[in-house]
Amino acid sequence: MNLLPKGPARGDARKVLLDVTLTLVRKQGWSATSIDQICRAAGVTKGAFFHHFASKEDLGVAAARHWDEVTTPLFAGAGYHHVPDPLDRVLAYLDFRVALAEGSLPDITCFAGTTVQETYASSEAIRAACGKVIMDHAARLAEDFSAAIEKHPPRQSVSADSLALYTQTVLQGGFVLAKAKGDNAPLLDGIAHLKRYLELLFR
Amino acid sequence: MNLLPKGPARGDARKVLLDVTLTLVRKQGWSATSIDQICRAAGVTKGAFFHHFASKEDLGVAAARHWDEVTTPLFAGAGYHHVPDPLDRVLAYLDFRVALAEGSLPDITCFAGTTVQETYASSEAIRAACGKVIMDHAARLAEDFSAAIEKHPPRQSVSADSLALYTQTVLQGGFVLAKAKGDNAPLLDGIAHLKRYLELLFR
DNA sequence: TGACGAATACCGACCGGTTGGTATGTACTC
DNA sequence: GAGTACATACCAACCGGTCGGTATTCGTCA
Numbered sequence: 001m002n003l004l005p006k007g008p009a010r011g012d013a014r015k016v017l018l019d020v021t022l023t024l025v026r027k028q029g030w031s032a033t034s035i036d037q038i039c040r041a042a043g044v045t046k047g048a049f050f051h052h053f054a055s056k057e058d059l060g061v062a063a064a065r066h067w068d069e070v071t072t073p074l075f076a077g078a079g080y081h082h083v084p085d086p087l088d089r090v091l092a093y094l095d096f097r098v099a100l101a102e103g104s105l106p107d108i109t110c111f112a113g114t115t116v117q118e119t120y121a122s123s124e125a126i127r128a129a130c131g132k133v134i135m136d137h138a139a140r141l142a143e144d145f146s147a148a149i150e151k152h153p154p155r156q157s158v159s160a161d162s163l164a165l166y167t168q169t170v171l172q173g174g175f176v177l178a179k180a181k182g183d184n185a186p187l188l189d190g191i192a193h194l195k196r197y198l199e200l201l202f203r
Numbered sequence: 204m205n206l207l208p209k210g211p212a213r214g215d216a217r218k219v220l221l222d223v224t225l226t227l228v229r230k231q232g233w234s235a236t237s238i239d240q241i242c243r244a245a246g247v248t249k250g251a252f253f254h255h256f257a258s259k260e261d262l263g264v265a266a267a268r269h270w271d272e273v274t275t276p277l278f279a280g281a282g283y284h285h286v287p288d289p290l291d292r293v294l295a296y297l298d299f300r301v302a303l304a305e306g307s308l309p310d311i312t313c314f315a316g317t318t319v320q321e322t323y324a325s326s327e328a329i330r331a332a333c334g335k336v337i338m339d340h341a342a343r344l345a346e347d348f349s350a351a352i353e354k355h356p357p358r359q360s361v362s363a364d365s366l367a368l369y370t371q372t373v374l375q376g377g378f379v380l381a382k383a384k385g386d387n388a389p390l391l392d393g394i395a396h397l398k399r400y401l402e403l404l405f406r
Numbered sequence: 407t408g409a410c411g412a413a414t415a416c417c418g419a420c421c422g423g424t425t426g427g428t429a430t431g432t433a434c435t436c
Numbered sequence: 437g438a439g440t441a442c443a444t445a446c447c448a449a450c451c452g453g454t455c456g457g458t459a460t461t462c463g464t465c466a
Contacts, residue, residue: 010415010460029321031234035452046453047417056452106324113379117320118232120382121309131383156399162392165380169393173376176316177368179323180334189365190372196359197396200403213434213441238426249427250443259426 007043014052016042018066021059027106030060030118030126057123060115064129067111068136075137086147087202093141094191097171101187108184109175110134134172138164152202163198170194210246217255219245221269224262230309233263233321233329260326263318267332270314271339278340289350290405296344297394300374304390311387312378313337337375341367355405366401373397 008016020042024033035056039049053059080092101108116130138161145160174187211219223245227236238259242252256262283295304311319333341364348363377390 007416013416027324029232029234031232032321032325034450036450045417047455047457048415050453051415051417112383114320116383117317117379118235120385121230122235127383127385131385134380134383155403158396158399162396165389166393166396169373169376169380169389169396171376172379173372173374176320176375176379177337177372180315180319180330180337182323182330182334186368186372190369193361193365193369193372193400196361197400197403200358200400210442216442237424239424248443251441253427254441 013042013044013048017044017049017052017059018063021063022067022070022111023106025063026109026111026114030115035059057125060119060123060126061129064112064115064126064133068133071133071137075140085151086144087152087198090141090144090148091195091198093144094167094195098188098191101174101184101191105179105182105184108187109179110172113172113175134168135165138168141167148202154201156201158201167194216245216247216251220247220252220255220262221266224266225270225273225314226309228266229312229314229317233318238262260328263322263326263329264332267315267318267329267336271336274336274340278343288354289347290355290401293344293347293351293401294398296347297370297398301391301394304377304387304394308382308385308387311390312382313375316375316378337371338368341371344370351405357404359404361404370397 007013017038020038021033024038024041035046035049038059039046049059053062075093075096078093078096080089080096083089083092112130112133116127116134119126119130142160142164145163149158149160170190170193171187174190177186177190178184180186210216220241223241224236227241227244238249238252241262242249252262256265278296278299281296281299283292283299286292286295315333315336319330319337322329322333345363345367348366352361352363373393373396374390377393380389380393381387383389
């Protein structure tokens with residue numbers, strides 16, 4: 001019989017390890033999450049781990065890319081893309097982020113933001129991988145900002161890239177404040193201020 | 204003779220341990236910083252450490268309070284307090300933060316923000332201590348926002364507390380993005396957007 | 407179709423070093 | 437001489453990582 005331990009099916013170990021890594025690191029941070037713990041949670045042994053990843057640092061880089069592969073379809077498939085006006089589309093993106101913010105903190109925060117805070121000085125590879133995820137996400141948002149600037153000339157001269165990066169700044173900061181307060185409110189509040197900024201700037 | 208190791212003078216161990224903790228944690232994160240490493244950098248043995256702190260968690264709480272004791276005089280003694288108009292005072296506070304942002308990342312980032320990201324789910328004591336530092340700092344800023352709202356009625360109704368917290372959100376998010384990019388620019392850019400928001404809102 | 411060797415996926419024991427923490431001893435101060 | 441402020445030695449558990457082995461899958465050629 002041998003029912004209980006029940007690891008993943010053959011061939012799935014890598015994906016399960018990456019999924020588990022995202023979950024554990026978002027809750028405990030990067031350094032506090034050990035390879036043993038990841039293996040236990042994934043129902044896999046250390047041998048399997050080091051078959052797929054050369055080191056913990058290698059896992060960090062792979063997990064950042066996996067985070068990108070998980071979140072990109074989530075945003076790409078969201079309804080706000082169908083809003084015709086680019087400014088309204090950006091505001092709808094923020095409404096979507098508000099909807100995502102309903103949930104417990106470990107589920108709504110950003111793997112890349114959490115991890116890069118701990119590794120920016122100790123692992124250039126992980127820092128770069130996390131940075132790329134955030135910058136790529138911002139770059140996609142910048143396209144909408146660019147169209148919004150063209151269609152609705154803002155009161156003051158601002159660049160699309162800068163606005164997109166500022167949006168990520170507010171979100172990442174919202175995560176930090178939410179963790180500090182033990183409550184989503186600062187995150188929701190931050191998004192509300194950002195929306196007001198955009199409306200003051202563009203209308 | 205016995206010159207080389209040269210620890211701190213008798214009675215100074217606790218303060219040195221706390222100072223070293225702030226430095227190391229801001230660079231490496233909380234979990235990646237070990238008690239042994241802190242003792243080595245402080246020129247003190249483990250016996251001294253556990254004489255002053257009951258556990259690593261206890262150190263975390265004490266370090267958060269120490270962070271408050273270090274930063275509060277820094278802001279209290281800054282020139283922006285002498286700006287007569289409350290709105291200009293807030294904007295001068297942000298200019299002061301821009302000035303602080305010139306420097307290498309480990310020196311300009313926030314101990315409380317860094318630490319709380321790693322500990323919010325694993326240590327309620329550290330989370331609360333870090334949260335209090337941030338909220339107290341915001342509360343002091345909220346007084347200026349309150350006066351600014353009274354003197355310069357904003358275009359839209361906003362609360363002073365919310366604006367003060369949003370300011371901290373932008374700063375904390377700026378730290379994260381700066382670490383992710385390996386460059387202060389997103390932090391400076393974020394503060395610039397925040398200033399524009401306040402000017403659009405209040406003038 | 408099936409036999410077979412190679413590559414892949416995974417297991418679990420083991421290693422040296424480090425972790426947070428303790429127990430005991432000692433020098434200095436009041 | 438009593439309390440404070442350290443130093444030293446030590447511990448079990450855990451850390452990231454290695455290694456020899458096994459089970460499964462796959463390409464290939466008869």
